Amino acid sequence: MTLKSFLIGMFASFGLAWLCMIAIPTAKMASLPPVKMSGEEDAEFYQRKTTGRVLNGAQIYAANGCYTCHSQLIRPTYLGSQIFRKDVAGVSNADADTRRETHYDDYRGEEYAQLGLTRMGPDLSNYGYRAEAYAARTGMTAEQWTVAHLYNPRNEELQLGEQGEEIDMSWSNCPSQLQMFEDKDLVGQGDSLAININTTAMTQVVPREQARVLTDYLLTLKRDSALPESMNNAPQNAGAAATK
Numbered sequence: 001m002t003l004k005s006f007l008i009g010m011f012a013s014f015g016l017a018w019l020c021m022i023a024i025p026t027a028k029m030a031s032l033p034p035v036k037m038s039g040e041e042d043a044e045f046y047q048r049k050t051t052g053r054v055l056n057g058a059q060i061y062a063a064n065g066c067y068t069c070h071s072q073l074i075r076p077t078y079l080g081s082q083i084f085r086k087d088v089a090g091v092s093n094a095d096a097d098t099r100r101e102t103h104y105d106d107y108r109g110e111e112y113a114q115l116g117l118t119r120m121g122p123d124l125s126n127y128g129y130r131a132e133a134y135a136a137r138t139g140m141t142a143e144q145w146t147v148a149h150l151y152n153p154r155n156e157e158l159q160l161g162e163q164g165e166e167i168d169m170s171w172s173n174c175p176s177q178l179q180m181f182e183d184k185d186l187v188g189q190g191d192s193l194a195i196n197i198n199t200t201a202m203t204q205v206v207p208r209e210q211a212r213v214l215t216d217y218l219l220t221l222k223r224d225s226a227l228p229e230s231m232n233n234a235p236q237n238a239g240a241a242a243t244k
């Protein structure tokens, strides 16, 4: 190998990756202004913007009637405090305490405010946090857990107790979204989100694009931006107290 081809090879392996993954995205996104919390010039707080895939996921959520059973509203304290319910109003651990009630700014940028009609299933305002906790307990990723739950909410392996014991989920009436999955031939190790990989028949069940987009949306559900207007029941310095 000549030095010249070696150098060209080096550039192709590292330079192109650097160009596509760092230089181009930085150039594209560096000038995106953050979204201000209110229209005021000196508004202090910012909120992430709901766009792209997440917005598409919200549309699929709406189209499939998930809101009929799932609310996305942590009630104001005068209607019954929910701050005490584990991981419902936010998380509370040594590093952070994000528990707070919902504020109308939480729905900013969404096409529909997914308040929900009933609360037959758990409130999903902070599902993103819970998914991470379930995933850690079951040894999956949060994405895999969510996809597996969309496929079969009665799957007992998904819900493990504190000691790792299986919990009876045969009662779950969360509808399985089979229409969002398809059978495919097994290639290599299979899709990372595949369910029922069958190495004898060489088949796998993979989520269609809508299940993937819906999952991405569900995993962004974390109502944790700091909102001065929203009542926050987390005691100041809760983190410091917990580490003592």
Ligand code: HEC
Residues within 6 Å of the ligand: 061, 064, 065, 066, 067, 068, 069, 070, 120, 121, 122, 127, 130, 146, 149, 153, 154, 169, 172, 173, 174, 175, 177, 214, 218
């Ligand atoms: C008929 C009512 C009903 C509908 C409609 C419904 N769900 Fe559920 N859902 C439930 C119930 C009940 C549970 C709790 C039992 C369980 O975990 O399966 C649940 C649990 C969940 C969970 C796990 C939440 C957690 O923290 O444990 C997710 C995620 C979820 N549903 C997503 C959806 C999505 C997405 C849709 C729309 C495609 C949907 N659900 C439609 C009733 C419903």
